[in-house]
Amino acid sequence: MKLSAKLIDIANRGVLLHSADARSIRVRDGDRVQVTNVGAGKTAQAHVDTTGSLIPEGTLGVYRPLNAGLALAEGDSVEVRGADRPASLAYIKKKMDGERFTKDETFSIVKDIVDDTLSPGEVTAYVAASYIHGLDMDEVEYLTRAMVETGDQLRFSTRPIVDKHSIGGVPGNKISLLIVPIIAASGLKIPKTSSRAITGAGGTADLMEVVAPVAFSADEVQTMTEKVGGVIVWGGATNIAPADDRIITHEYPLKIDARGQMLASVMAKKLAVGADLVVIDIPVGKYTKIADIQEGRKMAREFMELGDRLNMRVECALSYGESLVGHTIGPVLEVQEALAVLEGKTEPNSLIQKSLSLAGIALEMSGKAAPGQGFSMAEDLLKSGKALDKFKQIIEIQGGDAGVTSESLTAGEHQFVVRAPQDGYVIELNNRSLITIARAAGSPLDHGAGIVVHAKKGSRVEKGDPILTLYADRAWRLQSAIEVARTLMPVVVEGMILEHIPSGRWI
Numbered sequence: 089m090k091l092s093a094k095l096i097d098i099a100n101r102g103v104l105l106h107s108a109d110a111r112s113i114r115v116r117d118g119d120r121v122q123v124t125n126v127g128a129g130k131t132a133q134a135h136v137d138t139t140g141s142l143i144p145e146g147t148l149g150v151y152r153p154l155n156a157g158l159a160l161a162e163g164d165s166v167e168v169r170g171a172d173r174p175a176s177l178a179y180i181k182k183k184m185d186g187e188r189f190t191k192d193e194t195f196s197i198v199k200d201i202v203d204d205t206l207s208p209g210e211v212t213a214y215v216a217a218s219y220i221h222g223l224d225m226d227e228v229e230y231l232t233r234a235m236v237e238t239g240d241q242l243r244f245s246t247r248p249i250v251d252k253h254s255i256g257g258v259p260g261n262k263i264s265l266l267i268v269p270i271i272a273a274s275g276l277k278i279p280k281t282s283s284r285a286i287t288g289a290g291g292t293a294d295l296m297e298v299v300a301p302v303a304f305s306a307d308e309v310q311t312m313t314e315k316v317g318g319v320i321v322w323g324g325a326t327n328i329a330p331a332d333d334r335i336i337t338h339e340y341p342l343k344i345d346a347r348g349q350m351l352a353s354v355m356a357k358k359l360a361v362g363a364d365l366v367v368i369d370i371p372v373g374k375y376t377k378i379a380d381i382q383e384g385r386k387m388a389r390e391f392m393e394l395g396d397r398l399n400m401r402v403e404c405a406l407s408y409g410e411s412l413v414g415h416t417i418g419p420v421l422e423v424q425e426a427l428a429v430l431e432g433k434t435e436p437n438s439l440i441q442k443s444l445s446l447a448g449i450a451l452e453m454s455g456k457a458a459p460g461q462g463f464s465m466a467e468d469l470l471k472s473g474k475a476l477d478k479f480k481q482i483i484e485i486q487g488g489d490a491g492v493t494s495e496s497l498t499a500g501e502h503q504f505v506v507r508a509p510q511d512g513y514v515i516e517l518n519n520r521s522l523i524t525i526a527r528a529a530g531s532p533l534d535h536g537a538g539i540v541v542h543a544k545k546g547s548r549v550e551k552g553d554p555i556l557t558l559y560a561d562r563a564w565r566l567q568s569a570i571e572v573a574r575t576l577m578p579v580v581v582e583g584m585i586l587e588h589i590p591s592g593r594w595i
């Protein structure tokens with residue numbers, strides 16, 4: 089059917105059809121159509137929304153992202169017809185039934201994700217099916233390669249390229265803000281791309297955004313890394329492994345990180361930046377992604393096997409994930425804590441030890457440090473202020489204010505202190521609940537939202553001592569966080585009665 093184009097400035101990949109026209113070409117809300125710009129011969133697939141009144145019969149509303157490919161002008165003639173279901177849907181159904189993906193099937197799904205041919209519901213089905221039935225190592229390799237091939241790749245003229253990644257899952261894991269400047273200050277190159285929060289309340293990209301822009305093209309990432317040795321950017325903006333961020337978008341609300349997708353997500357970003365040497369942080373703890381050491385070792389073997397297949401040298405560190413790293417959760421609070429360490433503060437120990445250990449592994453892998461000397465070399469780079477100088481250079485080249493200090497940043501103006509109800513030891517501090525509370529407070533989108541944990545697991549507290557301070561940028565967000573905290577009770581002080589159920593009441 090021929091219609092005339094009406095351009096609509098809505099950031100949604102799809103088209104709007106009058107219900108009468110939709111009936112004529114036998115499509116319903118949510119179906120796919122093929123749209124052709126008759127004059128230019130360009131074609132794209134799109135999902136249909138229908139309306140009885142927003143556009144007249146005989147017109148096709150074309151949303152902005154779709155028109156990037158169609159290049160229509162207002163009033164241009166378009167041909168619209170019902171489109172076939174993409175083959176990827178049949179492959180997703182196969183995984184739902186517990187079968188394996190082939191290489192070509194994986195590529196087709198990833199390409200359809202990148203091209204927005206799959207609807208958000210279909211991508212969620214893909215993520216959920218992979219989460220439930222898992223991916224074997226061949227499928228993970230196919231996925232990793234497909235993610236790289238459907239995006240841009242960096243090609244540095246000098247080697248080695250070092251990279252670091254954490255699988256996440258532990259709150260407060262701001263270590264990349266220390267490790268990247270330390271590695272770059274040693275003279276190595278580390279083009280670090282990070283995700284935003286996946287299961288947490290602030291990913292490294294969310295944190296870095298507090299002090300500098302994080303959205304760059306692959307070329308810009310390469311040029312900036314060549315100039316200052318390192319960057320900390322958001323993978324989702326770069327077109328480096330672009331499928332990754334689309335998949336993460338569908339994991340975030342469910343707070344899941346499907347195992348095979350996690351391996352591919354991390355390693356695709358490393359392969360695409362041309363990394364030779366990679367250190368992977370695997371936090372292990374009851375409420376993290378990896379519950380115990382055995383599972384952590386298995387995960388490490390999988391990363392190393394994938395590294396072998398992709399020609400990257402990978403070393404893994406199983407790190408303590410029972411408790412948050414440092415004392416802060418949420419973008420501004422985490423950046424403040426990391427900056428304070430770069431400025432010379434000598435605690436929190438958990439943050440400093442973890443960052444130096446991982447940086448040390450990378451320095452030894454590259455040969456910059458002799459075996460056994462990596463930690464102390466990383467420590468020297470931190471203590472001498474060279475890592476701080478490097479971080480400022482990174483901030484500046486990414487377009488941030490290099491004058492920033494830990495003191496100049498301010499966290500959310502709305503605050504609430506959770507105090508110890510009695511004397512005793514903190515015997516429980518639930519990572520997952522802390523994340524839920526920080527998200528309720530607005531983190532990571534509200535940069536000032538988050539939590540400061542004053543008393544970590546094992547600390548002695550007296551009645552009335554502050555245990556947590558909740559921060560929010562908006563008052564209603566603080567109220568939500570307080571309510572969530574009341575329900576979840578993330579902290580237990582020894583001897584506390586959680587609830588009194590009086591006699592005669594059914595549980």
Ligand SMILES: O=P(O)(O)OC[C@H]1O[C@H](OP(=O)(O)O)[C@H](O)[C@@H]1O
Pocket residue numbers: 252253254255256257258259264281282283284285286287288289290291292293345
């Ligand atoms: O939200 P959860 O699942 O905890 O973790 C996600 C975070 O973990 C990784 O950190 P990094 O880039 O190695 O610093 C990702 O890039 C992301 O920032």
Ligand SMILES: Nc1ccnc(=O)[nH]1
Pocket residue numbers: 254255256282283286345349350351353354
């Ligand atoms: N799935 C992922 C976990 C951690 N980092 C990532 O980039 N992706």
